[in-house]
Amino acid sequence: MTQAVVVAVGLVALLALGLAWQSQQRLKQVEQELVRRQDSSQSEANIARDQARQAQDLSRDTAAKVALLDARLSEVAVQREQLESLMQSMNRSRDENVVGDIEASLRVAMQQGTITGSAEPLVAALKQADERLARYKQPRLEGVRRAVTRDLERVKAVSVVDVSTLTVKLDEVVRQVDDLPLLAVAQPGREAPGAAGQASNKTDEARAAHARKAGPPPAGAASEAGSGWWSHLWDQAGDRWTSLSGEVWREARGLLRVTRIDHPEAALIAPEQAFFLRENLKLRLLNARLALLSRQFDTAQTDLREAQGMLDRYFDGRSRKLSVTVELLRQVQGQSRQVSVPRPDDTLAALSAVAR
Structure with a gap:
């Protein structure tokens, strides 16, 4: 009995020892697994720490880059604003330069037209302004271009005195003065x-x-009619x-x-005074020419009337040369009138409106 108990106790002890050894083995395995897992966790933590550090550095670099990009973007925005303002200033300055150049050219052309009495300088300036605005193609200046077109048509419609043609006609009249016949000088070959x-x-x-004095031919001559020499001699005589x-x-x-003279003073001119009369007429015509060149049309009209009166008073009106000269003088007198060149007011007003 006691031996059975001892055996049973031995068996229990062996069983307990086996269970303890098995538990010890399992505990070792668990400890090893825990150590392995701890090592793995530690390595993963280190890796995570490194990655976190790298991520932090990367985020720091990214933040710095973002800050740098923000600064550069701000600079670009500022530069863009400056560039836009500069472009606007340049466009405004260019528009102002164009407007100023056109206005200056028009005013110079107006002064030239006032001095010369011709519309050609103003017409040329308006055409140049129209061509420049057409090349510029700025919508802001379309109103100026329309005003230029209106003023150009209005200036072209004005008929300005052609002073050069009138001076040529006056030179022709002066050249013909020496050939005009005077009333006080008898003209050979002229019959009433x-x-x-x-x-x-x-x-x-x-x-x-x-025939009455000569009488009939003699009888002998009549009897010798066959010869015919007497009749021939008679005809020649x-x-x-x-x-x-x-x-x-x-x-x-x-x-x-016998000549009818309506102005008695024309008949009292001596032949030697004809030279001075013609020279005085030439001086009167040259004074009219200078007045035309000086744009003094009232003075020119006075001189032309005086010259016309001298031609009617002292020269023979039946001469064809005088008729041609008087016709030339009347043409000059009819065309010598004051014509004012219109001002380009629409264009100047449009330029002033754009410049504001």
Whole structure:
């Protein structure tokens, strides 16, 4: 009994010892697993720490880069604003330069037109302004271009005095003064109306008188009609007598000339005074020419009227040369008038509105 108990106790002790050894083995395995896992966790923690450190550094670098990008973006924004303001300033300055150049050219053209009395400088300035605005293509200046077009049409519609043509006509009149016949000087070869008929009547009368004085031809001559020399001699004598009597009559008529003169002072001019009369007329015409060049149309009209009066008073109105000269003088007198070139007010107003 006691042996069975001892065996049972031994068995229990062996069993307990086996269980304890098994528990000890399991505990070792658990400790080893815990150590292994702790080591793994420690390594993973180290890796995580390193990654965290790297992430922190990366985030720090990223933050620095973001801050740098923000600073650069701010600088770019500031530079963009400055560039936009500079471009606006440049565009505004360019517009102002264009407006200033156009206004200055128009004012210079207006001064030239006032001095010369011609619309050509203003027309040229307006055309140049229109072409420049067409190339510029700025919507802000479209109103200025429309105003330029209106002023250009209005200036072209004005008929301005062509001073160069008038001076040429006056020079032609001055050149013709020396060839104009005077009333106080007898013109050779000029006959009064009906003089040709009177001369022919006188010639016929001379022929009739010659025939009456000569009488019929002698009887002997009539009997010798076959020879014909006497009749031929008779005809030659008659022709010579007729031409001689006509020449004598013309010379006799040239000794006396009857002319109607409405202005008595024209008949009192001596032949040696004709030179001074023509020179005075030339001086009057040259004064009118200088007045035209100086744009003094009232003075030119006065001189032209005086010259016209001298032509009507002292020169022979029956001369064809005088008719041509008087016609030229009347053309100059009719075209010598004051014409004002219109101002480009619409364009100047549009330029002032744009410059504000």
